[in-house]
Amino acid sequence: MTDSTENTTEGPLTRANACIHERHDEALLCLIERLTILDVAGAREALEELSTDMARHLAVEDATTHPRYAGLVDHPRGAAPELFEADHVSHGKVMRSCEEALAALDPGDSSLRREVVLILPLFYRLRNVLEHHTLREQRFLYPRLDDELETSELERLVDALSSPAGS
Ligand SMILES: [Fe+2]
Ligand SMILES: [Fe+2]
Secondary structure: OOOOOOOOOOOHHHHHHHHHHHHHHHHHHHHHHHHHOOOHHHHHHHHHHHHHHHHHHHHHHHHOHHHHHHOOOOOOOOOOHHHHHHHHHHHHHHHHHHHHHHHHOOOOOOOHHHHHHHHHHHHHHHHHHHHHHHHHHHHHHHHHHHHHOOHHHHHHHHHHHHOOOOO
């Protein structure tokens, strides 16, 4: 259901999800910046925060918006519910690889710069996975829910996504 008072065709769930994903991408870029100045402690802190925030978002989606979308019929090609599930699994796997790589860095190692250069692609891989999933959700899943759900349900789902414990 689209809010007719808005000057945009984007519905509330699509906007709420976009805000969360933009925040995650910005946090990831800040983390990569920390790596480029060899600030291992700062990068670890940033990754821990991002990992927690992303895991919360995925868990809320897995419990609310994704099953709601899966319950609808006639999903378009490239937007089947199982593809969204697979995206979330990829997210988790790549995030774990990033965490392991960062945990293995020794800040006192004389070859620290080389080690950072070698693990940087993992963080761009995480960014690519996030970007791909963002596009799929913003093009298909959330616009469909915005179009088909009643206002009260949309409000409830926006609250679930946007609450500090849910985003
Ligand atoms: Fe999302
Ligand atoms: Fe998602």
